[in-house]
Amino acid sequence: MSIKKNRLSQNGIYGPLTQKTLRNLLKKELITNFGFENMHIIADILIDRFLKIISECSVEKERIKPYQTIVFAVDRNQRFGYGKTMSQTKLIPVTVNIITHQELEELASGKYLKDLRPKIVTRILKEAYAQGGVLSLNDVAIICGVPNTIIKKAMRDYYKQHPDEILPHIGTIFDCGATMTHKRIIIKLYLSGLLTKEISEKTNHHPFNVDSYISSFEQVRGLYEEGKGVQQIAFFTGFSQSLVKEYIQIIKELNQLQNNNKPNGLMSLTS
Template identity: 30%
Template sequence: MLRKPDAYRRYHSAHQRFEKERLMDFFEKELPGSFGPNMREIITDEILKIFYENNRDIKSIKPGQVLWNAVHKDTRPDSKKRRFVPVVLTLTCKEDVELLENGTKMSLIRQRVISRIMNEALEQGALLSTRDISLLLSSHHTCISQQRIRHEKQNNTILPHTGSLQDMGTCLTHKYQIVYKYVVEKKDPMKIACETCHTQRAVDNYLKDFMRVKTLYFDGKDINYINVVTQIAHHVIKQYINIINQYVKERKIS
């Protein structure tokens, strides 16, 4: 038998470091005699084909998951310098199927999905907007907003999205809860930031704006005047006034 060249003997075993050769070696060792070399290669190629079809950008995507480019949590969607982050989101999973088997309403499953993918995006450094979710779930954005709000109220939580963390759109539920925690529950702003998935800066800004509106409102100024002086949007001022009327005036808390 002819001696193999030195280069072959030195480098040939390095093939075992690659996925195809490792799989073929696995079949040869664990299932000896079951497949010939040609069949081992065919099966290996099919396994790798399935693997790569279900993987994107070095991330292993499970059945029920999708890859989505979401806006980085530190940039706003309306910014010219916005950045995108590829995130893996779980649209459906085994637990969802089990809940459906047990007769859980589809609306509750939808709320569960919305909550899950919002938190998954944040864990991967991004934020989902209502538009993102409406595209992913093929639902009208109004329906998505309603489902999110119901989930937040039922679970006394604030889900992370562009409206709650970046003050995008007309979502104000987060302001209501932040001010409530500070004014009524007497919590420290740092703790509020942690509980509501907000930055400390965002919490401080909301509380500062609330105090400005409260001072002017107690001084008898109307919404238009407050808007001109503070440059706070009308709909935000109305939300703060509702909080003042409900928790500050009635309960005498300031």
């Protein structure tokens, strides 16, 4: 058999197999069922994007280690908040450790899982954030296989030991939480003279929200020092009364702190 005939024979046998690809399957679907009969180039562009997304979200055996999992996190570089659904939000896959070897050793040495949980929750949040993603406390609850009430308790326990730290989760990074812990810390850093960029880096907080806290604080502080009450401040600023009360509470706490620790490097709250 000549080389040419052999090549044709081989192509006849194996050629069809080379067409059995995900790319061709997707292209056939777009052309047959979604009206792309005369838009093959656009179909190819879409398929390239689809395949890239699939690649980013696929679990590669060599990438995933024992006790690890892949979860979708909110991209920390975007703005996100109330009124924006998760389907409208940019998500990225991140790899987190359900438990580490060191934590397993601590359990083996006699520590209880409930005592390690604050450390585990904190680590999972930080692992995701280091990869550019932000998890919710509900995400962490699913990863750990416990109710979110247990995760919230673990967070409270952690903050008791680290009162000046802000953990990176959706409630703090995107200002979707009810707690004012991060507001207090950010305002305290602002009054100590740090710039927005420095505060953002120090608190794992989006610069936009840092500026928003500072602006809101200054509005409330100015009116409060003029002797305005909660209802008046809420009326003039457009803030809810509960938010005004939060900032007034922060002002009182920092005033007390300043009086107890002079000089503390804080700018006067009454200047």
